Amino acid sequence: MTQGELDAFLGRIPYVGFLGMGARLDAEGLTGVLPFAPHLIGNVMLPALHGGVLGAFLELTALARLALDQPQARRAKTIDVTIEYLRPGKPVETYARADLRKVGRRIASVHVEAWQESRDQPVAALRGHFLMGEG
Amino acid sequence: MTLDPQFLRQIGETMATGVPQAAALGFRFLSAGDGRGSIEVPWRDDLVGDPDTEVIAGGVVTSLLDHTCGLAITSLATAPFSTATLDLRIDYMRPAAPRAGVIAEAHCYKLTRTIAFVRAEAWDADRADPIATAQAAFVLNRIETP
Numbered sequence: 001m002t003q004g005e006l007d008a009f010l011g012r013i014p015y016v017g018f019l020g021m022g023a024r025l026d027a028e029g030l031t032g033v034l035p036f037a038p039h040l041i042g043n044v045m046l047p048a049l050h051g052g053v054l055g056a057f058l059e060l061t062a063l064a065r066l067a068l069d070q071p072q073a074r075r076a077k078t079i080d081v082t083i084e085y086l087r088p089g090k091p092v093e094t095y096a097r098a099d100l101r102k103v104g105r106r107i108a109s110v111h112v113e114a115w116q117e118s119r120d121q122p123v124a125a126l127r128g129h130f131l132m133g134e135g
Numbered sequence: 136m137t138l139d140p141q142f143l144r145q146i147g148e149t150m151a152t153g154v155p156q157a158a159a160l161g162f163r164f165l166s167a168g169d170g171r172g173s174i175e176v177p178w179r180d181d182l183v184g185d186p187d188t189e190v191i192a193g194g195v196v197t198s199l200l201d202h203t204c205g206l207a208i209t210s211l212a213t214a215p216f217s218t219a220t221l222d223l224r225i226d227y228m229r230p231a232a233p234r235a236g237v238i239a240e241a242h243c244y245k246l247t248r249t250i251a252f253v254r255a256e257a258w259d260a261d262r263a264d265p266i267a268t269a270q271a272a273f274v275l276n277r278i279e280t281p
Contacts, residue, residue, distance in 0.1 A: 014180060014186065015184045015191075044154065050198055052198025055197040055201065055223060056195075056197050079226070082223070
């Protein structure tokens with residue numbers, strides 16, 4: 001899958017546009033990118049990103065990573081996710097990388113971690129199971 | 136002692152519409168009280184997660200469940216506090232119907248001095264046929280009032 005195909009995969013999903021997220025491909029693989037925007041705020045006092053926004057960003061990064069792995073398959077469907085919140089999401093750009101723990105014929109298990117200024121200080125992590133689309 | 140229902144309704148409306156992400160998603164406050172809270176998100180074309188079916192995105196349901204859990208906790212408040220999500224587990228039973236909005240109800244079934252434990256479910260048409268369920272833990276941060 002090329003950067004153009006990845007952009008097209010994400011660009012077809014209206015909610016991805018609502019969040020304003022993207023993903024880039026480089027030598028390290030796929031990185032989800034969520035630029036800061038005021039409508040992503042869930043706590044005005046801190047201020048901090050909404051927990052649901054971080055969860056959605058992690059889940060979409062997992063789905064994009066699965067699409068990269070299996071470009072011929074239909075889109076994977078989320079079965080369950082467990083999201084761990086480690087630090088408040090600051091109002092800055094957020095990044096995420098997914099690790100495919102196991103991709104079976106029907107089920108994939110994926111771990112995703114999101115960070116902001118420093119990769120070794122993650123803000124949130126997700127473990128999820130996904131139902132793989134038939135080819 | 137819990138909050139006066141009228142005041143609780145005001146807080147609920149503020150939580151559902153005054154928080155930027157909640158307002159951007161078009162949340163509508165439905166009810167709050169006795170450790171329960173309920174919020175609705177109407178379907179909108181920019182919230183679609185699957186362009187082939189026009190089903191609302193899972194991420195919208197994630198935000199809705201998280202936010203509704205916060206409302207349920209707030210309904211038990213005796214002093215001002217903010218909540219921060221510790222962990223959130225969501226099971227997606229089935230996709231919502233095409234072009235359908237989603238309603239969520241959360242129940243804070245245990246509140247300690249520092250932690251709230253909450254369950255929630257989301258449905259499109261029939262409460263007995265949920266699209267997703269959630270289990271979450273939150274940290275309470277007391278807001279110091281002068």
